[in-house]
Amino acid sequence: MILETPPTGVNVPPEPGDPEDATPLSLSPEAMRELGYRAVDALVERWSTLDEGRPWNGASRSELDERLGAAVPAPEQGEGAAAALDAALTRILPVAARVDHPRFLAYIPSAPTWPSVLADFLAAGFNIFQGTWQGASGPGHVEVEVLEWFRSWVGMPAGTSGLFTSGGSAANALALVAARESALRRVADAESPFRPAVYFSDQAHSSLLRAARAAGIDADGIRILETGPDLRLDPDAVRRALTADLAAGFTPALVAASAGATNTGTIDPLGALADLCAEFDVHYHVDAAYGGFAVLDEGGRKALDGIGRADSVTLDPHKWLFQPFECGCLLVRDPTLLTRVFRVTPEYLQDTVQGEGEVNFGERGIQLTRSFRALKVWMSVRSFGLGAFRSAVTAGIELARASEERIRASAELEVVTPASLGIVVWQARTDADPEALNRRIQEVLAGEGTALLSSTRIHGRHALRLCILNPRLRRSDIEEIVARAEAVVREAGE
């Protein structure tokens, strides 16, 4: 039976118990359609006018307290789904960074495809439980398939698999926990206490340090190796640390390389580190959350040579594969590394047996209840074809190079680190500390809505970053941004 709604209908919640099959939480099919169409219309409007607005539209807590108020405690009576939708669309969702705005060049932008957004909607609407094969066989088949795509793109051997995660941080954490556990098992019979050690550079993503702490690795087992002027993890420094630690009774559990580093896009020497890890028999992880999908570009693939030799690789489709948050991925050369740690089968899951080739993805990580993230990638790639993704990645790499050249030619600005996988680091040209001028550039460009830039420090020195991976960013945008930055420096000198 269909729940009848009055003409303005969708504003009014259904009367509990009225029609026989209505529950206090149901809406009529008409109301569901109308709300859904409204949501789609609002999204398409946002997407088609995104470039006209500003890349950032945040507000302070006190402003929002005043503007929005707060319904605390939660309202006992609903205001109706249409009113709630309108409030979300007009008052809440626009008050945020527009990470997909072409001139959002801060941190790591993300510019999802429309099919991937629809995939998230569908996965939620079909309420896919992707923890067991029994729970979602078709979706499980797609996750296996998309992991296989990724495996072949990064050049890992057949048999490699893994799982989709909420993001790169979760993938790094799973890799580190699995590697630690595997190291523990290797020395389980030894009489001396287990003292695991992990190795990465001072340019590695903070999620690795967080993962090491969460995995219970003592501070003296977390080796953050200093980089030199090239900002790369030096295999000789890793060798010295491994040798010293083995002599001191530590068990090396994992070496993590960056491909590329979040700060600068710099790529660690992946092949040399693979050789070293093989020599020392230590788990080799490549954190390619930022730059991994550059393998789709010919030059990017060469730059990332050696990535396929890793024991595990973190990828983040919600970065350079144009997917909405949350979409991360861990690939593991030997997937039993994950199941040996994470498979726990309690009595109440005894029916979730797997047939040949079937995967209970809940046994490869810490999430039992998980959504169908692989659908986003699958629908995007099937919609546009891999060639379109290659072109989009290549465009980002080339535009970053062109931006570097433009900054090099500037009298007011200078390059700090060259374009690498879409990131260029630069600063105001000055004999003094550039920090004040850099900050001024950031403030002016953000204030007038020209662009959102973020800053960083390179070996302690303040610098600005351009992170270029949005296919909607044009060369003319870069020209405008650089010209405005030059003008800010000139004005400051007058």
Ligand SMILES: Cc1ncc(COP(=O)(O)O)c(C=O)c1O
């Ligand atoms: C190199 C690298 N690793 C890991 C992460 C963490 O990924 P996420 O934010 O998806 O958890 C990031 C995010 O910026 C990153 O750039």
